[in-house]
Amino acid sequence: MGSPWPPGVTSGETDAPLCFRRINNRKKHTERHRDASPAAVYTICMLREQPRADETLQGVQQALDSRVWEYDGVEVRNSNAGLGLFATRRFLPGEVIYSTGWLTVKGPVEDVELVAQTIVDGRITTVEVTAKHMVVFEDGRWLDVPGCFINHSCAPNMKSVFLDPSGSGQPSVFDYVALVELLPGDEITEDQTRFDWGDDGLEFECQCEAAGCYGLIDGFGGLPPNIQQQAGDTLSMEAKRRWALLGPQE
Numbered sequence: 001m002g003s004p005w006p007p008g009v010t011s012g013e014t015d016a017p018l019c020f021r022r023i024n025n026r027k028k029h030t031e032r033h034r035d036a037s038p039a040a041v042y043t044i045c046m047l048r049e050q051p052r053a054d055e056t057l058q059g060v061q062q063a064l065d066s067r068v069w070e071y072d073g074v075e076v077r078n079s080n081a082g083l084g085l086f087a088t089r090r091f092l093p094g095e096v097i098y099s100t101g102w103l104t105v106k107g108p109v110e111d112v113e114l115v116a117q118t119i120v121d122g123r124i125t126t127v128e129v130t131a132k133h134m135v136v137f138e139d140g141r142w143l144d145v146p147g148c149f150i151n152h153s154c155a156p157n158m159k160s161v162f163l164d165p166s167g168s169g170q171p172s173v174f175d176y177v178a179l180v181e182l183l184p185g186d187e188i189t190e191d192q193t194r195f196d197w198g199d200d201g202l203e204f205e206c207q208c209e210a211a212g213c214y215g216l217i218d219g220f221g222g223l224p225p226n227i228q229q230q231a232g233d234t235l236s237m238e239a240k241r242r243w244a245l246l247g248p249q250e
């Protein structure tokens, strides 16, 4: 097993190596996609160096205003289920679709309406980001654009892998990783119950039609105990934190 980091970079270092890592990743993309913008990479790094500026709504909006939230290989599209995130190129199983940090919102969000620019159906478009796009984590909520438009499936084709490169015990970045081969035009889906506990009042009836569909989706906390028991070691973020506090129930 080789190190996932570039030579000379260890996971114990902080922000700068992450930027380095991301730029290295982007270089690989650049070889395949000549339109990839190095400026966009620089903006990501700069954004992450703003210390907690994203915690107020004003700070989050300023951060959202700082760039167009686009990544190679994905775009938001209108679909039967409203907006969703779609692959615009092929991804292999295990391939990172994109890698990012997230913005954290503190305080009440019920009536919040943020805006962000991303690619929708091939064009730079302003989209609304509301409480339903934010995931509860401890005393705040977090979001990334365009990942907040990824729809749920009980048989997902992608999972998010949270990384703690600083070793602080608090993940600071994550990768969206393809679980199966994705082709251009495929909708990217994730099982939201694996990171969301379900106390944000945003439950919904799932339409995914997968065998074993959970039906009502209300976070990991809303799943039947037998499914929770089987899935306890696949959790991240708030679902993992709360499951650890609760302990597996007999």
Ligand SMILES: [Zn+2]
Residues within 6 Å of the ligand: 153, 154, 155, 206, 207, 208, 209, 210, 213, 214, 215
């Ligand atoms: Zn389902």
